[in-house]
Amino acid sequence: MRKILIVGGGYAGFYTAWKLEKKLRRDEAEITVVDPRPYMTYQPFLPEVAAGSIEARHAAISLRSHLRRTRLIHGTVTRIEHADRAVTVQPRDGEPFRLGYDIIVVTAGAVTRTFPIPGVTEHAIGMKHVEEAVAIRDRLLDAFDRASMLPPGPDRSRLLTVTFVGGGFSGVEGFAELLSLATALLKSYPELTFSDLAFHLIEARDRILPEVTDRPGEWVVRTLLERGAHIHLETQLVSAVDGHIVLSTGEEFDSHTIVWTAGNGANPVIANNTDLPVNERGSVIVRADMRVGTSDTPVPDAWAAGDAAAVPDLASSVAGALTVPNAQHAVRQGTLLASNIVASLRGKAARDYVHHSLGVVATLGLGKGIFQWKGIVITGFLAWVMHRGYHVLALPTWERKVRVFLVWVTAVLFGRDIVSLLSVQHPRRAFLHGALPRAHSAPSREVRIG
Structure with a gap:
């Protein structure tokens, strides 16, 4: 064999x-x-994982569950x-x-392509794997919880400032989905207002979404600006030391969440x-x-x-x-x-790979999207439905298709799940806290009942 x-x-x-x-x-x-990794990541769903629209496990296809005759190492x-x-x-x-x-x-x-920019390695996070998308979502939810307990000021602003570096599909979709989540969260946090949010998208080129033509790309920029985003075109990140963002334009601000999506290496x-x-x-x-x-x-x-x-x-x-x-x-x-x-x-001839593009489709947040195939451009709700329809069909195995579809139905009925599980990154913290000796604890007394 x-x-x-x-x-x-x-x-x-x-x-x-x-x-x-x-x-x-x-x-x-x-x-x-x-x-x-013991799973295949369906990367087009990572922006929706970050936004809480899809369960993280549903964007991961278990290799052992679906490759029954394959040895996995x-x-x-x-x-x-x-x-x-x-x-x-x-x-x-x-x-x-x-x-x-x-x-x-x-x-x-x-792999994620990075550059030797001070502070990026220490503070930025990518969005190429499921665990990264989950961490971004939990980080934003945790920031809302913390910011709601602070008065208006620089500390609150830093927590609610999100920076994405890279204006390709991964960056724009993740940025737009997270902006959509943050805007929706304000309903559950009366202590915070829309003016407390600051979402920055940094792109070195003069446009975003290079896969679409100029006018659709300009429409995406206008749409994001209307939703309160800050789009920095022809701009480079100079430094991110201690979360302090310095841009090539001279602009500076503090950012609690920095997401690096500046292409593949x-x-x-x-x-x-x-x-x-x-x-x-x-x-x-x-x-x-x-x-x-x-x-x-x-x-x-x-x-x-x-x-x-x-x-x-x-x-x-x-x-x-x-x-x-x-x-x-x-x-x-x-x-x-x-x-x-x-x-x-079997001694037969191999075929050449030829694939004509089916077009490009991107999600820009709940109910918003863009689709382009040659000269045909569709924007808004219909494009968003097309995005979900295409990717649920492209997702391998019927088991995963059904799971994702049911999560979407649940979200329509009950809304987003806004529980942060950031603490799972430190699962032993509560145990260790309970195990620490109490310096001034009173001696225990036996109490009898009855």
Whole structure:
């Protein structure tokens, strides 16, 4: 039996393994997925997780629940040595070990791209994983609780100031959803007013949402400004030391919550620790059929897809264009990749990846959204419904679709759940507090009843 090793259990990796299980006979190949997390994150739902519109667990697809014939290894691949058909795996516990394979599938994804800006590493949080979205939501809810007990002033303002760095889809959706949540929270906090809120979106370019054309992008900016947001275009973050924001324009303010969504960076394992061919951006070089290599120099038994792969975009009119690193491509690449691996094992020809965009859709808060497909632009409530409809259909497995849909129905009937669980990040705090000796405690006395 051939041993197929999939590096990464994100969109492309999950779909590749999921489809291979359906297409391969049990005696054809053994499938192994290596990923440090036991679940696949459905990233388009993270803004709604941060806003409390979706339960965090419902945006995570359990690998063990849905990959029944796949061996799962919870660890991180730290090196790929394709010449030896082996990788080095670092488990969470224990020593690193080498793992052999016959066929490798690189779907390790990208990582959050950061810059050496003072204070960012210490105070900012990303929004690429479920735990980050949950932490952002709990941080905002906790800030409201604390601010409601303070008089108007700098301390209250700092708690209720939120800063997002990055104006791509992830940043704009997260920013708009969190602004929607904060505005709705004011109904439950009579001590606070709308003027206490300050939401800042910082983007280095002269526009946000580069995936849409100019006018729809301008409409999004106007909509956010009308909702009280501060949009800083052609602006860079200079410092965030101790939560004090300094912008390239000279503006300064204190911010309790800083969210970094300024794009993706190359996965360091793929960029630096593999003998597979990579381009200048640190992505695996692949052909249109997702085999690693070029048409002249293919690499045998190596495939790649998703954010870690430089997949040629055959649907683009631009020569040499690569597919955009997003969920729409990763899901379809994973599905086709599984079919191509099966075809290769059975001596058949692999197919090239060609996908014409279905358009882009973004949520901008409860009941607000934008959709664009070529020259067609839809905004407002209908676009928001289209966003939810598209993503609930794209979400893998009917089990997750039903769970998410029921949460949405519950939210319509009863509103958002505004309970903060920030304390779960320190689960032993109450226990340790109770276990501390009391310096001035009175001696206990036995009391009899009856």
